[in-house]
Amino acid sequence: MSKRIDVKDLNVYYGNFLAVEGVNINIEAKSVTAFIGPSGCGKSTFLRTLNRMHEVLPGARVEGEVLLDGDNLYGPGVDPVTVRTQVGMVFQRPNPFPTMSIRDNVLAGVKLNNKKISKGEADALVEKSLRGANLWNEVKDRLEKPGSGLSGGQQQRLCIARAIAVEPQVILMDEPCSALDPISTLAVEDLINELKDQYTVVIVTHNMQQAARVSDRTAFFNIAGTGKPGKLIEFADTTTIFNNPAQKATEDYVSGRFG
């Protein structure tokens, strides 16, 4: 239950501004891929093109191809809603729906789409998703309480549970730990390691140790200067990127000699 992603010559625009230029990348199924790079280099922008969340912003558009197991996400007649059911996303700040209980938050993907689901199936799905997000033991006694009452780390894992409840092929994570403390971060990282068995995971992170800990392959993005487009500089196994990078810029960045 996971698919690979192949990106060919992707340019990403905000209106007429070229934000990311010429990305070619192949993301293997059932692997963790990390995007690292300085702020504003287009990592998050590029990540959002992988499930067509980019075009939610006014004036945003892309050129090029993103193939999900060979199917072009940006082909004519492709419904972005279908894409997003296959490619889920977890955001930087935990954003559980404040009007819903913990249980309803997990079921949001099902309920908001008005799919009929029996109570037994719903209970099973809630337990499976919360177990999958390592949250079940902490919340099993208060499923009817509001999701916004949880701690930040628990909320983020709730958001992950919500994302995996719709059973996507790929999970995108946009700096999922940047608002969390080290213990919650550890919980989420452990979770990413487990998710890898079933899903293709793509994670954007500012934390290079995190990239080194959780990812199989790492992509380094960089930007030549303000107003210039971000580019994919190097994409290789994580150990290669951190120990033996081919590009000088990558080496400068991962060793902290950036700029």
Next chain:
Amino acid sequence: MTLTAPVTRKRSALTKGQLPGYAPYVVLAVALVLGAAILALIGFNVLSWGVVSAILFTVGLVSWSGAVEGARKAKDKLATCLVVGAFLVALLPLVSVIWTVLVNGIPGIITPGFLGTSMNGITGTLDNKSVDEGTRVLGGVYHALLGTVQITLLATVISVPVGLLTAIYLVEYGNDRPLARAITFFVDVMTGIPSIVAGLFAAAFFFALVGPGTKTGAVAAVALSVLMIPVVVRSSEEMLKIVPNELREASYALGVRKWRTILKVVIPTAISGIASGVTLAIARVIGETAPILVTAGFATSINNNVFGGWMASLPTFIYTQILNPTSPSNPGPSDQRAWGAALVLIILVMLLNLAARLIARIFAPKAGR
């Protein structure tokens, strides 16, 4: 190793002089006495006593504080006095209005039958008789209360869908398009329409549509809607705007369509604000007089049909009772009924405001653990 002896001082180096806790009360008492003395020379009245005492209090407290505590504290005291003074000035008319209406309205409202009967068959002769013989004032506001409730309810039924859908268009689909900007502009213009113009518009509209002289509760409801829609649009728009974009994105990322996201995530998140905004919009139009005068006319008897016949409402009831007393030679009973109706109207508005708070609390996202 030397031990430094603890420094012995009478006062801490970290404090300055301080006014005693009873200082404001002393200054207030002196100011009141002094104010009374000054006014005794030029003629006493309560309002100027209050004003003069307030000025004396401010001057006294600030200069005392300046002498003892220093300039910074004195400025602080001055600012406090000004803020409290502004608050009292703002509160004065409100308290005065409520007091006047209570004093004048209670005799009317406690008269048996006031809330349960209409003005049907109440003539000047009956009023004269009740004044001459000292019996209770006959007649009541039931028809007007009924009319107000029906007209306002119909106006709400018209305005809320139009207003809410407009707000949704502006926030979720508008994207600063020319149409959205035009709507925003015209909503702003509509907010400033004098209520009598809204009444004339509705009257003229129905004259053209149904026939000259059409005056029903429904025409009044349309007139009130013209006043209500911009308020509903504005308040709902603000409420929808403060729903965090992250929630919309979270919903999109789950593969939920835009209209479902709006219906099931955005509106439920904003519903408490929208509901209280609607209630306040109702409170805003429920006391309108002019548009109802030209659209629903006056009635003295009960009319249950909002779509046919003239209809009374509380504001027009008050207006006619004061301007054309039922018995021109003895306006007392009419005055009493008018004040009673005013009290009923204020209570109605107050209940609506309470309802708004209750609604906001019920719908608010819960944050328990």
